Amino acid sequence: SQQGEEDPQALSIQEGENATMNCSYKTSINNLQWYRQNSGRGLVHLILIRSNEREKHSGRLRVTLDTSKKSSSLLITASRAADTASYFCALRPNFGNEKLTFGTGTRLTIIP
Amino acid sequence: DTAVSQTPKYLVTQMGNDKSIKCEQNLGHDTMYWYKQDSKKFLKIMFSYNNKELIINETVPNRFSPKSPDKAHLNLHINSLELGDSAVYFCASSQDRPDRGGDTIYFGEGSWLTVV
Numbered sequence: 250s251q252q253g254e255e256d257p258q259a260l261s262i263q264e265g266e267n268a269t270m271n272c273s274y275k276t277s278i279n280n281l282q283w284y285r286q287n288s289g290r291g292l293v294h295l296i297l298i299r300s301n302e303r304e305k306h307s308g309r310l311r312v313t314l315d316t317s318k319k320s321s322s323l324l325i326t327a328s329r330a331a332d333t334a335s336y337f338c339a340l341r342p343n344f345g346n347e348k349l350t351f352g353t354g355t356r357l358t359i360i361p
Numbered sequence: 362d363t364a365v366s367q368t369p370k371y372l373v374t375q376m377g378n379d380k381s382i383k384c385e386q387n388l389g390h391d392t393m394y395w396y397k398q399d400s401k402k403f404l405k406i407m408f409s410y411n412n413k414e415l416i417i418n419e420t421v422p423n424r425f426s427p428k429s430p431d432k433a434h435l436n437l438h439i440n441s442l443e444l445g446d447s448a449v450y451f452c453a454s455s456q457d458r459p460d461r462g463g464d465t466i467y468f469g470e471g472s473w474l475t476v477v
Contacts, residue, residue, distance in 0.1 A: 280464065282464070282465070286402075289471075290470055290471070291365075291451055291453075291468035291469050291470045291471050292404070292451070292466075292468045293468070294465045294466065294467070297464055297465065335402060337404065339466075341464070348406055348409065348417055349406070349466060350406070351403075351404040351405075353401060353402050353403050354402050
């Protein structure tokens with residue numbers, strides 16, 4: 250399978266705490282992307298990390314990539330109620346037509 | 362000034378009917394997509410067009426037919442709807458085609474299709 254698998258499937262934390270989500274995959278990738286989906290809405294791109302990068306930051310988001318372990322993590326610091334959403338990792342493989350494939354997401358709930 | 366807009370947002374229809382979902386993007390992108398998201402949130406690509414050319418056609422029943430009149434529009438027509446077609450269908454676009462690193466994908470808000 251070329252899709253990533255997010256872990257955990259669901260996560261509930263108190264507002265202000267940090268949230269960490271993980272994505273594991275099996276294929277060779279060109280890049281890995283994280284998307285957010287609010288309930289009843291479309292997916293929104295958060296951050297892209299390329300296979301030769303190890304860490305990227307964007308505001309309160311921090312993404313790491315370990316290609317030797319074929320895994321990535323998304324850290325949201327100082328969580329807010331508005332961060333409640335599903336978070337998906339998406340893989341851009343190195344071969345074939347390189348279409349982006351999505352996992353089934355982590356459902357994050359921030360408790361006020 | 363919505364970037365990727367699709368209509369209708371909600372669609373309830375009976376089995377056997379034919380329906381269409383329309384999509385337009387005003388981002389000037391060359392590539393457009395249709396994705397299907399099932400009840401378990403699994404998002405799967407169905408089709409992709411680049412400048413009106415079909416470049417990705419996944420294993421989708423031929424009851425589903427995409428039409429791209431120009432690079433800013435990609436419509437999805439579904440014939441003889443079945444119960445299993447109930448899902449959320451997302452239109453999306455990217456600057457470039459997937460095999461040339463068309464990286465960030467911009468999604469529409471989704472069309473909730475319910476077949477009864």
